[in-house]
Amino acid sequence: MHYYHHPESGLSFDAIISTVEEAFAEHCRGNVQMPSKVYVTFDAGDFRTMPAYIPGLDIAGVKIVNVHPGNRTRGLPTVMALTVIIDAETGEPTALLNATDLTDFRTGAAGAIATKYLCPKREIVLGLVGSGRQAETQLEAIARVCDISEIRVWSRKERNQEAFLSRYSQYEGTATSLEQTCDCDVLCTTTPSTAPLVSDEWVSEGTHINAIGADAPGKQELDPAILARARVFIDDYEQATHSGEVNVPISQGLYSPADIAGTLGEVVCGKKGRNSDREITIFDSTGLALQDLAIAKIALENGDGLDLPFP
Amino acid sequence: MHYYHHPESGLSFDAIISTVEEAFAEHCRGNVQMPSKVYVTFDAGDFRTMPAYIPGLDIAGVKIVNVHPGNRTRGLPTVMALTVIIDAETGEPTALLNATDLTDFRTGAAGAIATKYLCPKREIVLGLVGSGRQAETQLEAIARVCDISEIRVWSRKERNQEAFLSRYSQYEGTATSLEQTCDCDVLCTTTPSTAPLVSDEWVSEGTHINAIGADAPGKQELDPAILARARVFIDDYEQATHSGEVNVPISQGLYSPADIAGTLGEVVCGKKGRNSDREITIFDSTGLALQDLAIAKIALENGDGLDLPFP
Numbered sequence: 001m002h003y004y005h006h007p008e009s010g011l012s013f014d015a016i017i018s019t020v021e022e023a024f025a026e027h028c029r030g031n032v033q034m035p036s037k038v039y040v041t042f043d044a045g046d047f048r049t050m051p052a053y054i055p056g057l058d059i060a061g062v063k064i065v066n067v068h069p070g071n072r073t074r075g076l077p078t079v080m081a082l083t084v085i086i087d088a089e090t091g092e093p094t095a096l097l098n099a100t101d102l103t104d105f106r107t108g109a110a111g112a113i114a115t116k117y118l119c120p121k122r123e124i125v126l127g128l129v130g131s132g133r134q135a136e137t138q139l140e141a142i143a144r145v146c147d148i149s150e151i152r153v154w155s156r157k158e159r160n161q162e163a164f165l166s167r168y169s170q171y172e173g174t175a176t177s178l179e180q181t182c183d184c185d186v187l188c189t190t191t192p193s194t195a196p197l198v199s200d201e202w203v204s205e206g207t208h209i210n211a212i213g214a215d216a217p218g219k220q221e222l223d224p225a226i227l228a229r230a231r232v233f234i235d236d237y238e239q240a241t242h243s244g245e246v247n248v249p250i251s252q253g254l255y256s257p258a259d260i261a262g263t264l265g266e267v268v269c270g271k272k273g274r275n276s277d278r279e280i281t282i283f284d285s286t287g288l289a290l291q292d293l294a295i296a297k298i299a300l301e302n303g304d305g306l307d308l309p310f311p
Numbered sequence: 312m313h314y315y316h317h318p319e320s321g322l323s324f325d326a327i328i329s330t331v332e333e334a335f336a337e338h339c340r341g342n343v344q345m346p347s348k349v350y351v352t353f354d355a356g357d358f359r360t361m362p363a364y365i366p367g368l369d370i371a372g373v374k375i376v377n378v379h380p381g382n383r384t385r386g387l388p389t390v391m392a393l394t395v396i397i398d399a400e401t402g403e404p405t406a407l408l409n410a411t412d413l414t415d416f417r418t419g420a421a422g423a424i425a426t427k428y429l430c431p432k433r434e435i436v437l438g439l440v441g442s443g444r445q446a447e448t449q450l451e452a453i454a455r456v457c458d459i460s461e462i463r464v465w466s467r468k469e470r471n472q473e474a475f476l477s478r479y480s481q482y483e484g485t486a487t488s489l490e491q492t493c494d495c496d497v498l499c500t501t502t503p504s505t506a507p508l509v510s511d512e513w514v515s516e517g518t519h520i521n522a523i524g525a526d527a528p529g530k531q532e533l534d535p536a537i538l539a540r541a542r543v544f545i546d547d548y549e550q551a552t553h554s555g556e557v558n559v560p561i562s563q564g565l566y567s568p569a570d571i572a573g574t575l576g577e578v579v580c581g582k583k584g585r586n587s588d589r590e591i592t593i594f595d596s597t598g599l600a601l602q603d604l605a606i607a608k609i610a611l612e613n614g615d616g617l618d619l620p621f622p
Contacts, residue, residue: 003314005620035349040364040371042399049373051360053351060351062360062375064395066402074401080622082395082404084375088353090385091377093393096407100622308617309316311391311411 001093002305007296008101013109013144015298019057020109021268023294024235026056028265034289036238044068052289053088061085063099063292067216069192079103083296095305097296106291108137110235110264111188111210114283116145117267118233118274119186119208123147127184129197129221131155131164134190134212139168142186150174154181178202189213189221194248200225205278211245212285222282224249230280231261233272235288245284312404313616318607319412324420324455326609330368331420332579334605335546337367339576345600347549355379363600364399372396374410374603378527380503390414394607406616408607417602419448421546421575422499422521425594427456428578429544429585430497430519434458438495440508440532442466442475445501445523450479453497461485465492489513500524500532505559511536516589522556523596533593535560541591542572544583546599556595 026032034052045068053060065081072078081099086092124146128135131153139151151173155161161175174180181187182202188210189198200223203209209230213221227249234240241250241257249255262272264283274281337343345363356379364371376392383389392410397403435457439446442464450462462484466472472486485491492498493513499521500509511534514520520541524532538560545551552561552568560566573583575594585592 003619033351035351038346038349038360038362040344040346040362042364042371042402044400045402047362047371047397047402049349049360049362051349051351051358053353060353060358062373064373064397064404066397068400068402071401076401076403077622080403082621084393084395086358086375086377089355089379090382090387091353091356091358091379092387092391093375098621306619308314310393310409311388 001308001310002095003308004095004097004299004303004305007097007299007303008105010302011105011298013141016105016295017109017112017141017144019294019298020106020291021113023054023057023290024113024265024268026054027290028263028269028271031056032290044070050289050292052293054290054293057294057297058088059085059293059297060088061293061296063289065103083292085296085300093310095300097299099292102295102299103292104133104137106295107134107212107285107287108141110285110291111138111212111283112141112145113268114210114233114264115142115186115208118281118283119146120206120274120277121185123149124185125150125152127181127187128153128190129178129181129187130190130213131160132190135164135188138188138190138210138212152176152181152184154178191221192219193221194218196220196223198222198226203280205280207280209280209282210285211282214243214245214247215286216243217247220245220248224254226280227255227282230282231274232259232282232284233262233264233267234260234284235264235286239286239288240284244286312619312621313406314619315406315408315610315614315616318408318610318614319416321613322416322609324452327416327606328420328423328452328455330605330609331417331602332424334365334368334601335424335576335579337365338601339574339580339582342367343601355381361600361603363604365601365604368605368608369399370396370604370608371399372604372607374600376414394603396607396611404621406611408610410603413606413610414603415444415448417606418445418523418596418598419452421596421602422449422523422594423452423456424579425521425544425575426453426497426519429592429594430457431517431585431588432496434460435496436461436463438492438498439464439501440489440492440498441501441524442471443501446475446499449499449501449521449523463487463492463495465489502532503530504532505529507531507534509533509537514591516591518591520591520593521596522593525554525556525558526597527554528558531556531559535565537591538566538593541593542585543570543593543595544573544575544578545571545595546575546597550597550599551595555597
């Protein structure tokens with residue numbers, strides 16, 4: 001059994017995107033075992049257990065990940081993750097990966113895959129609502145599948161907008177209002193909001209949206225009216241209806257699960273997709289164990305771990 | 312984050328039994344979060360993910376455990392387990408325990424707790440159907456709660472019976488027939504059988520049975536007629552009806568979940584129990600995440616781990 005402290009170091013987004021895309025395709029083909037996330041709740045947060053097996057990639061295991069909103073005051077990340085890899089032939093745990101950064105990267109990869117298939121343009125203006133770690137990995141991953149002519153970024157705090165733009169000074173970038181940020185080709189929403197931030201009238205025809213922030217019941221970033229006029233793709237039906245962007249509108253009767261256009265796996269396999277350049281498309285991302293195993297697969301091929309005695 | 316390779320070393324069965332018993336009591340009081348085991352299956356076996364949180368013991372985490380029946384030919388254990396401990400305040404994974412031996416010990420502890428509460432005698436003849444690791448831990452744990460005047464052991468292979476008795480030569484012991492083994496005060500069945508081994512007519516009034524072997528659909532060790540005339544206690548309703556001793560009789564219509572007398576937690580709390588010295592009582596053990604966390608709690612207080620960098 002090996003422990004990998006920084007399995008993300010040296011990983012290329014091209015390789016991550018390619019492997020995560022293959023995992024989504026295997027999901028669509030019915031070749032992935034992936035029981036639903038299991039939640040255990042604490043006063044201060046929760047942890048989620050995410051087991052899966054992708055025979056086509058020869059990888060199985062479990063990601064264990066917490067969400068503790070008060071951690072920053074303790075100097076700890078809000079989200080920390082550990083992935084345990086299980087050998088399919090023997091059941092032996094063979095690897096342990098510090099998966100905190102891997103989690104950000106695999107979420108970025110899903111956004112890039114959705115953008116590659118659902119955005120009708122290859123040269124884009126990228127709008128970012130939120131300027132944290134998730135905004136960074138969306139930008140970095142989408143840059144592998146599109147030419148980004150301009151980035152527009154909005155954050156509640158002006159200094160966060162400026163800091164973000166200075167980190168990505170190779171791009172033409174503007175710190176804009178929320179409304180102006182939404183005037184773009186690809187919009188990524190990455191905030192922990194529990195009330196809609198993006199108004200329906202700000203979103204033009206043809207926009208593709210990666211709705212990343214909502215990953216728990218009660219969270220939402222988009223005006224439900226946008227969902228009503230868009231083609232909405234999700235990663236997994238059970239997770240999305242429980243905790244994705246669609247969860248609040250569904251619970252309020254403003255959106256029906258029957259209106260969901262399909263899964264990202266179906267998009268990757270060519271079974272579902274955008275119908276016209278004028279449609280709005282939305283990818284509602286909640287984060288799947290198959291993404292965690294796909295990126296772990298690449299990380300294990302790439303890195304050396306610390307040998308731990310087992311069994 | 313610390314890794315514990317041999318967290319079982321130096322543990323006393325008295326401490327294990329006491330902590331596992333407290334965890335069962337907390338379960339009965341409704342103070343334990345324990346979602347059902349989640350299974351992922353392979354061609355060669357499976358792995359199970361078992362998360363839980365016991366606030367009263369201040370411990371949370373996940374056990375990950377496989378069952379690969381062909382492993383012995385590879386020189387590996389059939390069952391290997393790893394427990395990840397999560398800090399409730401921060402969600403950080405703080406400890407990783409090699410839990411293969413801990414799993415055996417916590418199962419032994421549950422058998423001892425059931426015996427302490429359900430066997431009407433304090434000096435007993437102990438019958439063991441099966442002579443492997445589970446038989447050893449049943450014996451060792453039960454010896455902490457009863458005086459064992461004699462052990463009777465049966466195994467398919469005579470040399471295994473003799474080897475078992477030579478390992479426990481401090482006891483008066485006999486390698487007997489299956490029928491003679493069942494003529495005892497406390498009977499522990501610990502085989503992977505998928506057909507009844509213990510006939511109804513061999514079990515006398517007043518016997519207490521720990522039915523340990525059945526832990527997956529299709530497994531059973533007892534003639535269903537024994538269940539029909541016994542008071543049957545289980546560890547957890549969902550797990551027992553899915554994979555415990557009662558699972559096959561229920562699926563065949565020979566036993567009804569409504570006939571289950573109660574849980575071990577209810578027994579420990581004094582809410583349920585044996586009604587007379589002449590009754591047969593059965594504890595149907597499937598193994599719970601709360602047992603794994605309880606023994607991890609003791610092991611962490613007891614041992615030094617290898618420091619691993621995280622996050």
